[in-house]
Amino acid sequence: MPSGIYECISKISDKIIENKDFLTELDREIGDSDHGINMARGFQAVMEKLSPDESDIGAVLKKVGMTLLSKVGGASGPLYGTAYMEAGKVMAGKTEVNSDDMKLIFESAIAGIQKRGKAVKGEKTMLDALIPASEKYSQKISEGENLISALESACESAREGVEFTKTIIATKGRASYLGERSIGHQDPGATSATLTLEAILNYMKAK
Ligand code: ADP
Ligand code: MG
DSSP states (O other), X not given: OOOSHHHHHHHHHHHHHHTHXXXXXXXXXXXXXXXXXXXXXXXXXXXXXXXXXXXXXXXXXXXXXXXXXXXXXXXXXHHHHHHHHHHXXXXXXXXXXXXXXXXXXXXXXXXXXXXXXXXXXXXXXXXHHHHXXXXXXXXXXXTTXXXXXXXXXXXXXXXXXXXHHTTSOOOSXXXXXXXXXXXXXXXXXXXXXXHHHHHHHHHHHHO
């Protein structure tokens, strides 16, 4: 029985590639116009490396991470690469994701991003979507909700996080060069992180 991890990554890839121009446009406003290009290139390479019959979730996530690390330039390649690699470690040998696994995936991915990029919440990065999403997810699971409904709430928090990035100054990454001029623009990485979570949710709902 295949674990579905190939389909899930392929949904993430489709979503990122569909939004390539949008993400690049966002990065044009406060960066160097390459976020969509970087991410789409990375996921194209990822899909070339994966095979539909792979079922070890940890091994697949590790492969995704290594590919993003090696194929994506800019800040986002190493950051997303590390996130997937760290998530791969907690999922090593597993062929199913239960609600506790999903919590570990969130937390290990965020820890990896923070270890590598040294950012915290409120610096106008992908973490402004991921940290509130992860916290909301854990809260909903501890209140007894199931994986899908907790993930639905997490996606809502991620979208709120993206809105929040419009109101703050970037203090990490390229956008920080703009200082106050970064206000009013949503962060490209927070946006791609939210698209990723939405793709995971859609995959899980359709399964
Ligand atoms: P680059 O900024 O090198 O051109 P990208 O455009 O692909 O790379 O990615 C930019 C995104 O990376 C930003 O929108 C932000 O979300 C994220 N980012 C940048 N630096 C950091 C960091 N230190 N920690 C977390 N995310 C970061
Ligand atoms: Mg850029």
